[in-house]
Amino acid sequence: MRRLIRLAAFAALAAAALVPGQAQAQTQASAQAASPANCTLNNGIKHVISIQFDNTHLFRDRANVPSDLEQMPNLLNFMTSNGTLSDNEHTILISHTAGGILTSLTGLYPDRQGITVSNSYGYFKTGTNATAFSSAFKYWTDKVDDVTPTGVNDPNPNMVTTGGLNTPAPWVPYTRAGCDYGAVSTANVVLENTRTTPAGDMTKVFGANSPEWNEAKATPALAQTDFVGIAVHCAVGGGICNTSTHARPDLLPDEPGGYNNFQALFGAKYVNPAITGGANAVNDTNGHPITDPAGNPGFPGFDGALAKNTLGYIAQMQEAGVPITFAYISDAHDNHTLFRASGPGEADYVQQLHDYDQAFGTFFSRLAADGIDKSNTLFVFTADENDHFAGGNSSDGTWSHTFCNVTGGQTCPANQIGEVTQNIKALVPAADLPPAFDIHFDSAPTVYVAGNPAPGNAQVRQFERDLAAAQNVDPYVSSSPSPVMLRIADPVGQKALHMVNADPQRTQTFTYFANPDYFLTTGNTACPTASVPTCVDYHFAYSHGDVTEDIARTWLGFVGPGVKNLGRTSDTWSDHADIRPTILSLLGLKDSYEPDGAALVDFLDTSAVSRELRAHHESLVRLHTVYKEIAAPFGPFAADTLVASTRAIASGSATDDSAYASTESSISSLTSQRDALEAQMRTALTNATFGGPLASEQQLKSMIDQGNQLLDHASALASAS
Template identity: 40%
Template sequence: GYDALFGAVAVNPLLTGQPDQSLPASYTPAGDTPPPPGNWKAPAVYDVFAPNATDTGPDSVSVHNLPAGTLPAPPDSYQPGVTPTSQILDGDGQAGFPGFDGEEANNALGYTAAAQEAGIPVTYTYLSDVHDDQYGANNGNAFGPGEAGYEAQIREYNAAFTAFFRRLANDHINKHNTLFLVTVDEGDHYDGSGPLNPGCDGVHTPCQYTAADGTRKVGEVDTSLPNLLGNQSPSNTTTFGFDFDDAPALVVPNQSNPTGPRPGPNDPTVRTLERQLSSAQEYNPIVGHDVPITVNMADENEETILHMVNADPNREPTLTMFGDPSFYFQSSCDTGAPTNLAGCPLQSPGFAWNHGDIQPEIATTWQGWVGPGIKNLGETSSVWTDHSDARPTLMTVLGLQDDYNWDGAAIAQIIGSSHNGWDRWRHDGGSALPWTISVNKRGYEGLTAAYEQLDAPFGQFGLNTLNADTSALAGGSNTNDSAYTATDAQLQACESQRTSLVGQIQAVLQAAERGQAPVSEWEDRYLIGRADRLIADTRTLAGAPTPPSSTVCS
């Protein structure tokens, strides 16, 4: 079964050992009605570092602009009841969860520390980003790179992490007995002009983005996608729904009967919209001229290749447009936007860091590991990893097993001696690697590298097929769409071949990760060779001016 606790009233007593308290009848949250008898107030969970700023609750304080280049100085060790901390409050000023974008480091790490101290062995923590105005120091506007408020928030986060690790150390929770993983869900693309003082580094010289008249050129460009397409192609009246984003997923309903079956990828309605998106341009005030709005596009079959499809067909997009990351596509125009321009583009200062798109600065992520069984490699870019590698790496290092059929693979390059930590197997002189990996580590690493490039969305197979699909979607006409249909058939054949091969590779890798059987030399050569050939086939497909007459992936 699955047991869970939801809400601070249920969670905070577990973390603090203190009971809930009855709310007074006079307590009325903003816009709410008085609570019925028996409503309860959660006991307080405290943050890790009171001098750190908070923007939640009635006791909010402004950000401390710690001097550049100086280390944060929270207390040398955490002592309950002595170290200065403050209650973590919800939006109504009560002890509770601060909510999304209220997870500044002092708040989020406070809950994490409390959970660890309460004996919860596995904790996940989300931190709000530092490039948005978390503490209200910039009138709610996003920061540019190296801006003083941005750097101040980074120092605040550094101070909170310092207090967090010192608090855990006081609890005897440290890198010698605990595995830590810090990562990001994705990168971000900065939308805005360069600083007004070129040469600034942010640390010693803060970068400036606000002109003397108060104007700023920092922010994404909001544009109405329906307005843009309607102005540029008035004859196309196709209706569609989409999520607001720089890479929107579009759903095209049945145009004559909204409750009827949705049109398929070859439907003329869908294909006309895809061609229109491929050719559409929008004025970008950041660069001062029109630019194409579409970088790449994926139809339903390519979405399957990129692992964007789940078991519910009603949730599958008709197509996904990976757009220019300077834009934020929405349904309506912003107030005050230039209505004389198609799409009424307007640079919006509230957000300046776009994500969810295809660009390298967004797609490139990192993982930071420390703990028993992890090598101290420092920063390295020599290992290609993906988010899905985190779980098998955790399971392998910890010596845990379950019956879950995971994606990804253990990152063997970072796994080393367990130093008498939790290693339960010791098949290889104290290494956290099971012997089934270490006996042919080179073969295992080679196979995982091929597997990543074959199956990961940003691997070479996925990028090649996406480029092929993008070119095919842009071409053809309602009277002759043979090039698109031929390319689509090729992509389906490639996906079928990949699915079969990935299943074979996963079985071999998971057997090694679970200590069941090593990767044999024959499996290594055969499976890597097949993966390389499939990737090369998709490269051929992406580079072909017209779809080949024979099946490329075979």
């Protein structure tokens, strides 16, 4: 969920009470989709439709209620009957919407794509080391500090990669190949704000005092509808941008190999006419114009990215000759009218899933009538991450949408719903609190101590020890106090989890992975009137960001040319970094960099993979398995080093911190070895998939053996800590 950031934007739209625009809808779907002239892909693929859901579940949250996908049989059956649906897919750390989507889009773990903490993050300001916060949702080229004119507080890109450069953009291989790339609510690929400051998106894209800039200045809610959330990055030669006078330069100054003379259409105001033949509205799958809450045609908001809206946009783009579409669908379990979460089996939740299912049924039928189907289209479906449902139990789908005052000793009803909102300061003796610190509110809060002290700082160490030992009443666990924390990591441990990027100002002091029933803040909660440190808040009930299996493990579906029909399978462990290289390998495209993932060849027909992958299939599959075990944020190397980190940080005293120092040194050494071996394996897998010098069987075996030895050392450290 794009938590709070998006709710605020939606509230602004509703409050604006704008006069609804005349929603001129496009004509109904054409009998045959337009064919892009210069977009040539491998394996007979003519179209790519990639959809990433927000927190949509294949596994059941409660045994007596069918899961989200079970309640969407049109989608579930499409994947299992025509392709492969893996239920052994995993997200990354920190496991939130922005990070999960951006790893899927780039094939890079957070340390190399930049978003190590989301959906917002803290950073230490240049010069003062005071803490500031930034949204992770920003257009691809935006800076961390996009408030001051020059980014003085942190001039690095939000999407930062090795060397402090801007991460390569995900649409580039497609547009260079002659394919227009459409995006619907896709994180950081579309404009994300309407700011008119010097570094704001309206200024950078359209220019100060332009009509768009003036609209954003005068009516920012309308500008959100017109310019945010929808985009087409146009192919070399112009593509669909040639049909519009409103295309703007698609600027990527750090793109490897340069990216000159490309254009893009930003916003529904300009995309809609280009893909409808001149209409100012696109229809949803029910045939109704897609509008914002005030009735203006255009972007419905990120929380308004319902299946009917997103699928309507995808179909219209494909029919207009935009062959590559990447899109986002918002979760079904948050009621954006009542501004609260809904529990498993609750009537509004069930209805929303029914509506999603109907939208997919209409969508697939419409595409089939257009000649867009599994014979010529690569379909990819996944979710950014799974969730932990914070709630009790209900036999009939009714849930108690009330606050529960845990501090006051209130007994919560059996069907209580909501996260246990906890003031982190109340978990620590007041004398041990740092004079100034802040956190990213979350079930796994990242902590920023003012001054950016180095690991091992005495005051920070006592703060960490206190939090590691903290106990409190979680009403879903017991009426007696139980541990709040699951795991904890400081910068040494975070590096092993791929949570330290190329911008040192964004490295948090430590990360506190709590029991995911909790949502940690730095203040008390009105519960509903008494201000207390511990309160169940029914507005939010689906936690992510944390390290538990119910959050980490999600699902991934492929349908189309070159994809095996395996139905539902658990046989291959994968994570979001593997999605992009799998797609590109099928299409015959490649990135300018080595991805952190690898093509999931077990899901692909033999004829669809490279000759090198076929010739060394067994060894490369074994290498991929060990590679994921040492590299993945939810792999065993990461899990074992996190166990060791937790025990080390919880240990010691003001007079003896030797166990902490020793274990930190061991983790650092193992991580350095891991990083070096990971890079070798990454090169071998990339070359075998996309071309390049191929490692010999002996070299592959050596890397596999080294990986297994490294895993043994990490396991031993976890056991000994």
